[in-house]
Amino acid sequence: MSQTIDSHHSDSGLLSLPRQQLRKQLRQRRRMLSPREQEQASASLALNLLKNPDLHRARHVAIYLPNDGEIDPHPYMAMARRKGIHFYLPVLHPIHPGKLVFSPYFDGVELTANRFGIPEPAFSNGLRRPAWALDAVLFPLVGFDESGGRLGMGGGFYDRTFAFTRLRPRLAPKLIGLAHDFQKVEKLPIEPWDVPLHSVATNRRLYRVK
Numbered sequence: 001m002s003q004t005i006d007s008h009h010s011d012s013g014l015l016s017l018p019r020q021q022l023r024k025q026l027r028q029r030r031r032m033l034s035p036r037e038q039e040q041a042s043a044s045l046a047l048n049l050l051k052n053p054d055l056h057r058a059r060h061v062a063i064y065l066p067n068d069g070e071i072d073p074h075p076y077m078a079m080a081r082r083k084g085i086h087f088y089l090p091v092l093h094p095i096h097p098g099k100l101v102f103s104p105y106f107d108g109v110e111l112t113a114n115r116f117g118i119p120e121p122a123f124s125n126g127l128r129r130p131a132w133a134l135d136a137v138l139f140p141l142v143g144f145d146e147s148g149g150r151l152g153m154g155g156g157f158y159d160r161t162f163a164f165t166r167l168r169p170r171l172a173p174k175l176i177g178l179a180h181d182f183q184k185v186e187k188l189p190i191e192p193w194d195v196p197l198h199s200v201a202t203n204r205r206l207y208r209v210k
Contacts, residue, residue, distance in 0.1 A: 019151065019189060022143060022151065022185070023142050023143070023151060023153075026142050026143050026151070026183050027068060027069065027142060029182060029183075030068075030069035030070065030071075030180055030182075030183065031068065031069035032069075033069060033180070038069075038071070038072060039072075040203070041071055041072075041180055041203035042071060042072040042073070042074065042075045042076075042203075043075050044203040044204065045071055045072075045073065045075070045076060045178060045201055045202065045203050046073075046075040046076035046078075046079055048201045048202065048203075048204075048205065048206045049073075049076045049080075049138075049176075049178075049201045049206075050076070050079060050080075051206055052176065052199060052201060052206055052208075053208075054136060054174040054176055054198050054199050054208070055080075055136055055174070055176070057135070058085060058135035058136040058174070059084065059085055059086060059135055060085075060086050060088065060129065060133065060134050060135045060136075061080070061085055061086070061087055061088070061134065061135060061136045061137070061138060062087070062088045062089070062090060062102050062134050062136070062137040062138060062139070062173075063077060063087045063088065063089065063105060063138050064089065064090065064138065064139055064140055065089065065118065065119055066140070067118055067140075070140040070178075071140070071178050071179060071180050071202070071203065073138055073178055076138075086104065087104070087105045087106070088102035088103060088104055088105055088129055088134065089102065089103055089104075089105040089111075089120055089121055090102055090120065090139075090157070091103050091114075091120045091121055091122075091123050091128070092114050092115070092120065092123075092157075093123070094123055098155075098156060098157060098160050099157065099160050099161045100131065100157050100158070100161045101123070101128050101129070101130060101131070102128065102129045102130075102131065102134060103120070103121035103122075103123075103127050103128050103129070104121070104127050104129075105121070109121055110122065131161050131162055131164070131173070132164065132171070132172070132173070134173040135173055135174065136173050136174040136175075136176055137158075137162070137173050137174070137175050137176065138176050138177075138178055139152075139158055139175075139176075139177060139178065140152075140177070140178055140179070141177040141178065141179040141183060141200065142179075142183065143179075143183050143184070143185050143188060144177055144179055144183060144184055144185070144188070144197070144200050144207075145184065145185055145186065145187050145188045146184070146207055147187070147196075147209070148196035148197040148198070148200075148209045149187070149188035149189075149190050149194065149196065149197075150177050150188070150194070150196075150197055150200075151185075151188055158175075158195065159194060159195050162175060162195045163195060165195060166195070174198045174199070175195065175196075175197050175198050176197065176198060176199050176200070176201060177197045177199075177200040177201075178200070178201055178202070179200060179202050180202060180203055181202040181203055181204040181205060183202070184200075184202070184207075196209070197209065
């Protein structure tokens with residue numbers, strides 16, 4: 001990836017840790033952030049996302065509700081909505097286990113907790129957008145590297161949902177990971193089923209795949 005915004009280097013000493021231990025340590029580190037630190041990080045993230053060319057023409061964008069210390073995309077969403085961007089939340093697919101579908105996210109939409117305790121719109125409301133019809137997807141990372149490698153929570157939902165992007169990359173939505181900058185590691189072990197990112201936005205920098 002290429003650097004477009006100056007930043008301090010993040011800790012790469014976690015590289016030698018096994019994948020599960022790395023996930024545990026990075027999650028613990030982001031949970032230790034104070035509300036003030038999270039607020040500042042989210043505001044900086046919003047500015048970096050606005051500079052991301054992968055989003056300049058996007059009109060239908062998937063987003064997430066922050067959990068477990070994840071960086072909050074809501075400040076960006078508030079700015080982007082004024083430009084006419086429509087946002088969608090991931091919903092666990094009841095018919096195709098392990099996959100996601102996306103429902104509109106707007107003020108007043110009713111949310112209920114899924115089996116992981118994460119709020120989502122009801123699948124039964126009929127307001128859904130398939131993954132291929134999105135322009136971009138913003139999703140949280142546990143860890144990432146500058147080659148587009150990513151470490152998630154381990155459920156594989158995004159990998160299964162966006163596996164089709166390998167077959168038609170030009171028509172696929174832009175996959176953009178969001179994280180605190182300290183979640184960057186030097187190099188992540190990549191599995192065959194891992195779907196690579198187009199870019200990563202953090203509170204300090206925008207990383208784009210070359």
